[in-house]
Amino acid sequence: xxxxxxxxxxxxxxxxxxxxxxxxxxxxxxxxxxxxxxxxxxxxxxxxxxxxxxxxxxxxxxxxxxxxxxxxxxxxxxxxxxxxxxxxxxxxxxxxxxxxxxxxxxxxxxxxxxxxxxxxxxxxxxxxxxxxxxxxxxxxxxxxxxxxxxxxxxxxxxxxxxxxxxxxxxxxxxxxxxxxxxxxxxxxxxxxxxxxxxxxxxxxxxxxxxxxxxxxxxxxxxxxxxxxxxxxxxxxxxxxxxxxxxxxxxxxxxxxxxxxxxxxxxxxxxxxxxxxxxxxxxxxxxxxxxxxxxxxxxxxxxxxxxxxxxxxxxxxxxxxxxxxxxxxxxxxxxxxxxxxxxxxxxxxxxxxxxxxxxxxxxxxxxxxxxxxxxxxxxxxxxxxxxxxxxxxxxxxxxxxxxxxxxxxxxxxxxxxxxxxxxxxxxxxxxxxxxxxxxxxxxxxxxxxxxxxxxxxxxxxxxxxxxxxxxxxxxxxxxxxxxxxxxxxxxxxxxxxxxxxxxxxxxxxxxxxxxxxxxxxxxxxxxxxxxxxxxxxxxxxxxxxxxxxxxxxxxxxxxxxxxxxxxxxxxxx
Amino acid sequence: xxxxxxxxxxxxxxxxxxxxxxxxxxxxxxxxxxxxxxxxxxxxxxxxxxxxxxxxxxxxxxxxxxxxxxxxxxxxxxxxxxxxxxxxxxxxxxxxxxxxxxxxxxxxxxx
Numbered sequence: 001x002x003x004x005x006x007x008x009x010x011x012x013x014x015x016x017x018x019x020x021x022x023x024x025x026x027x028x029x030x031x032x033x034x035x036x037x038x039x040x041x042x043x044x045x046x047x048x049x050x051x052x053x054x055x056x057x058x059x060x061x062x063x064x065x066x067x068x069x070x071x072x073x074x075x076x077x078x079x080x081x082x083x084x085x086x087x088x089x090x091x092x093x094x095x096x097x098x099x100x101x102x103x104x105x106x107x108x109x110x111x112x113x114x115x116x117x118x119x120x121x122x123x124x125x126x127x128x129x130x131x132x133x134x135x136x137x138x139x140x141x142x143x144x145x146x147x148x149x150x151x152x153x154x155x156x157x158x159x160x161x162x163x164x165x166x167x168x169x170x171x172x173x174x175x176x177x178x179x180x181x182x183x184x185x186x187x188x189x190x191x192x193x194x195x196x197x198x199x200x201x202x203x204x205x206x207x208x209x210x211x212x213x214x215x216x217x218x219x220x221x222x223x224x225x226x227x228x229x230x231x232x233x234x235x236x237x238x239x240x241x242x243x244x245x246x247x248x249x250x251x252x253x254x255x256x257x258x259x260x261x262x263x264x265x266x267x268x269x270x271x272x273x274x275x276x277x278x279x280x281x282x283x284x285x286x287x288x289x290x291x292x293x294x295x296x297x298x299x300x301x302x303x304x305x306x307x308x309x310x311x312x313x314x315x316x317x318x319x320x321x322x323x324x325x326x327x328x329x330x331x332x333x334x335x336x337x338x339x340x341x342x343x344x345x346x347x348x349x350x351x352x353x354x355x356x357x358x359x360x361x362x363x364x365x366x367x368x369x370x371x372x373x374x375x376x377x378x379x380x381x382x383x384x385x386x387x388x389x390x391x392x393x394x395x396x397x398x399x400x401x402x403x404x405x406x407x408x409x410x411x412x413x414x415x416x417x418x419x420x421x422x423x424x425x426x427x428x429x430x431x432x433x434x435x436x437x438x439x440x441x442x443x444x445x446x447x448x449x450x451x452x453x454x455x456x457x458x459x460x461x462x463x464x465x466x467x468x469x470x471x472x473x474x475x476x477x478x479x480x481x482x483x484x485x486x487x488x489x490x491x492x493x494x495x496x497x498x499x500x501x502x503x504x505x506x507x508x509x510x511x512x513x514x515x516x517x518x519x520x521x522x523x524x525x526x527x528x529x530x531x532x533x534x535x536x537x538x539x540x541x542x543x544x545x546x547x548x549x550x551x552x553x554x555x556x557x558x559x560x561x562x563x564x565x566x567x568x569x570x571x572x
Numbered sequence: 573x574x575x576x577x578x579x580x581x582x583x584x585x586x587x588x589x590x591x592x593x594x595x596x597x598x599x600x601x602x603x604x605x606x607x608x609x610x611x612x613x614x615x616x617x618x619x620x621x622x623x624x625x626x627x628x629x630x631x632x633x634x635x636x637x638x639x640x641x642x643x644x645x646x647x648x649x650x651x652x653x654x655x656x657x658x659x660x661x662x663x664x665x666x667x668x669x670x671x672x673x674x675x676x677x678x679x680x681x682x683x
Contacts (some may be wrong), residue, residue: 454591454624476655484626487594491628527664533627534634544627547662 007275014322017086017274021325029323030331032198033090033314034339037069039201041349042360043093044306046158047113049354051105055225058350063235063340065093065305070336072296072308076289077329085289087270088329090314091296095154095368096146096258097307099421100251102157107415108243110304115242118301120252124294127260128287135507138257139469141379142428145389146258146421148372149396151365153421156400158361161354173215174355181208181359198317201363208356222351229343240304247412251422256297259309263293266310273319380475382466384435388428396424441468442504449490449498454483461503468505474570477551478503478512481568485514485521488544491537493518493564510570520557520564523549575603583614583682585675589621592629600629604636604647613645616678620651630663637669646670650678 006018015021021029044065048058072091079086097120104113127134162170162178185204188196196203212218267289271282289310296308318324339345376389398405399420406418417423443464447457458479465475482501489495495516502513523545532539549555554569573596574589584607592600607615617633619625633649640647649671652660660666672681 452595454593480624480655480659483593483624487626487628491594530634530668533631534638540627540631543630543663547627547659550662 008277010276012322013274013324015325017324017326019325020327021323025323026328026331029321029328030335033317033332034335035199035202036313036317037090037092037311039360039364040093042357043095043098045349045352045357046161046361047098047101047105047306050102050161051110055347055350057239059229059343059347060235061304062346062349063343064237064303065300066336066340068296068300068303068305069308070333070340071299072292073329073333073336075292075295076310077326079288082288082291083295084292085267085270085285086326087267088318088324088326089266089270089289090311090329090332091308092311093306094259094309095150096255096309098157099153099419100248100255101306103251103415103419104248107248108245110239111241111243112245114240114301114304115244116248116252117307118242118298119244120256120307121294121298121301123253123256124260124297125291127256128290128294131260131264131283131287131290132508134257137429138261139432139507141376141381141385141389141469142432143258143261144372144375145392145428146254146425147375148369149421149424150258151368151372152396152400153419155362155365156420158358162358173217177208177211177215177217177353178355178359180211181356182363185363198320201360204363205356205360208359212353212356217353217355218351225351226344226347229347231344232341233343235340237304247415250416250426251419254422254425255307259293259307260290263290263310266312266315269312269315273315274324378472379469380466380472385469388431388435391431392424392428395427396420399423441506442502444500444502447486447499447501449495452486452490457483457486464503470505470510471572474510474572478510478568478570481548481551482512484544485548485566488541489514489516489521492541493521508572510572512568513565515563515565517563520559521545521566523555523557525549573599575599580679583616583679585616585618585679587618587621591624592622593624593626594628597628597632601632604632608636608639608643608645608647611643611645614682615645616648616650616675616682618651618675618678619649619656620653622656625656625659630665633669646682648672648678648682650675
C-alpha cells in the first residue's frame with residue numbers, strides 16, 4: 001500500500017499535523033485549548049445541579065467527564081483502524097445533549113442520563129457508517145435550525161435555573177455577580193486582543209468567581225468542602241448505573257444526528273486548515289472522526305458523564321496560532337486526564353454559583369444561536385423551505401413560551417412535544433419530508449441561439465437552487481458554467497437549432513447538461529497563454545473551456561451522431 | 573452593461589455596472605481603446621458594480637493592459653470583489669493586473 005502523502009502546508013500554519021513542536025509550545029498550546037474548552041464545563045454542571053447531585057458527587061462526575069474528554073481527544077487524533085480523523089480536534093461537552101439530558105435526569109435520574117448517553121454514542125457510531133444516506137433527510141438548513149434551537153433551549157434551561165417557577169428568588173448579589181461575569185466575558189471578547197480575547201470565557205469565569213466571593217455567594221461552606229478534598233485522587237465510579245426509556249429515544253436521536261453533522265463540519269474545517277490545496281470535504285476522515293466522536297460519547301455513558309462532541313472553537317484556535325500538530329492533541333488529552341485526577345479543581349467547578357453558571361451559559365449561547373442562523377442562511381430558501389424553517393422555529397418557541405401547551409398529552413409523548421429543541425426539529429423533519437413531494441429533481445430549459453438571455457439562464461439556476469435547497473456557492477458556480485458555456489458554444493460551435501439545458505440534483509450532486517447539434521466544446525486542462533487569448537477568439541474560447549473545467553468538479557464532452565452534450569458535475 | 577466615466581485630475585475613472593460578456597465586451601473595448609489611445613494616460617476601471625465577467629471580458633482587459641504597457645499608460649482595476657474576484661482567480665488573472673481595493677486607492681495607484 002502506498003504511504004499516505006501529507007497535505008501541502010498552508011502559509012499560516014507553523015506546525016503541521018505530523019510536525020512535533022518544541023515541548024514548551026506543545027504544553028502552552030495544550031493549556032490554551034483546555035482553557036478555551038473549559039466554558040463548556042457548564043453543561044454537565046447545569047445537568048448535575050438540576051439532578052440535585054451533591055457537590056462531592058458533581059466533582060466526581062466532572063472528573064470522570066474530563067477523563068472521557070482526554071480519551072476522546074486522543075481517539076480523534078490517532079488513526080487506528082477505522083477510528084480517528086487524525087486531526088487536532090479536541091473533544092468537549094456539548095449543548096446539543098443538554099436538553100435531552102435534562103429530560104432524562106427529570107424522568108429517571110442519573111441512571112437514565114448515562115443509559116441514554118450510551119445509547120446516543122452507540123447510535124452515532126452506527127451513523128458514522130451511514131452518514132451519506134442520512135444527509136438527504138437532514139439537509140443543511142435543518143442542521144442550522146437544530147443548532148439554533150439547541151442554543152435557544154439551552155439558554156432557556158439556564159434561565160429557568162434562575163427564574164423558573166421552582167427556582168429560589170434571585171438576590172441582588174446574584175444579579176451583580178451575573179452582570180460582572182457576563183460583562184467581563186463580553187468585554188474581553190470585544191475589546192481584548194490575541195490570547196486575552198481567545199480566553200475571554202475563562203477570564204470571565206475567574207472574574208465571576210472573584211465577584212461571587214466578594215458578594216458572599218462563595219464562602220465558608222464552599223471553602224470547607226474544597227479544603228476537605230485531596231489534590232490528587234481517582235474519581236469514584238460508585239454512582240454509575242444505567243437505565244433506558246423508549247420515550248427518550250427521539251430527543252437523543254436528534255441530538256446524536258446534530259453532533260454527528262457538527263463533527264463532519266468541524267473535521268472539514270480541520271481538513272481546510274492543514275491543506276493548502278484543499279478543494280472539497282473528504283468524507284473518509286470525516287467518517288473516521290464521527291466514529292471517534294461516537295465512541296467518546298459511548299465512553300461518557302459507560303463511565304458516567306454527559307454527551308460529547310468535537311470542539312469547533314479549538315480548531316479556530318489552532319488556525320489562529322498556526323499550531324495544528326497532533327502532538328498538541330496528545331498533550332491536551334493528557335492534560336484533561338491530569339485535571340480529572342485533581343479533585344480540588346473539579347470541586348472548585350462544582351461549587352460554581354448559579355449566577356456565574358447562567359451568565360457563562362448565556363455568553364456561549366449567543367455564538368451557538370448566530371452559528372445556527374448563519375447555517376440556515378447559507379442555503380437558498382424557497383417558499384417550501386422557508387415554511388419548514390419558519391414553522392419549526394415558531395413551534396419550538398411556542399413550547400418555551402407556553403409550557404402548559406402540552407398539558408394533557410400522553411406522558412410517553414412529553415419528551416418529544418415538551419422540549420422546544422426536539423419538537424421544532426421533528427416539525428422541520430416532518431415538513432421537509434412532506435414538502436419533498438412534488439419537487440422535481442430534474443429541470444430543463446431551452447435557449448435559442450438567436451436570443452441568449454443571460455439573466456433568464458441565471459434565474460433558472462436560482463429558482464431551481466432554491467427549490468432544491470442547494471448551497472448558494474454551488475449554484476453560483478453552476479450558474480457561471482451555464483452562462484459561459486452557452487455563450488462560448490453559440491460563438492464558436494455554430495449550433496444548429498437551440499440548446500437544451502438539463503439540471504438535475506440530489507443532496508450530493510448537481511449535474512448540468514448542455515446539449516446541441518454541433519461540434520463539442522473544447523475544455524482544455526491547460527490555460528492558454530495570454531498571447532493566445534489576445535490574438536484570437538480561438539484563444540478566448542480555450543480560456544472559457546479552461547475556466548469551465550476548473551469551476552466544475554468534473555466535466556465531460558460527448559459527441560454522438562452530430563449532437564454534443566457538455567456535462568458539468570458539482571459535488572454538493 | 574452600463575459604463576460611466578468621470579475625470580478626477582489626470583485620471584479617467586470608468587465605472588462598469590452589470591455584465592461583461594460577448595455581447596457587451598465590444599462596448600467596453602471601444603471605451604478602453606479611446607481612453608488608452610494617447611500615451612501616458614491614467615485609467616482606473618471600477619468593477620465594484622460588476623456582476624459577471626466572461627472570457628470575452630477578460631480578453632478585453634488583457635488587450636487593454638497590453639495597450640497601456642505599450643503606450644506607457646497606467647491601467648488600474650479596483651472594486652474586484654465577491655463572485656467577480658473568484659472569476660479572476662479562476663482564470664488566473666489576479667496577478668496579471670494592478671488590482672487595488674477601493675476607487676480612491678485606484679486613483680492614488682494610477683497617479
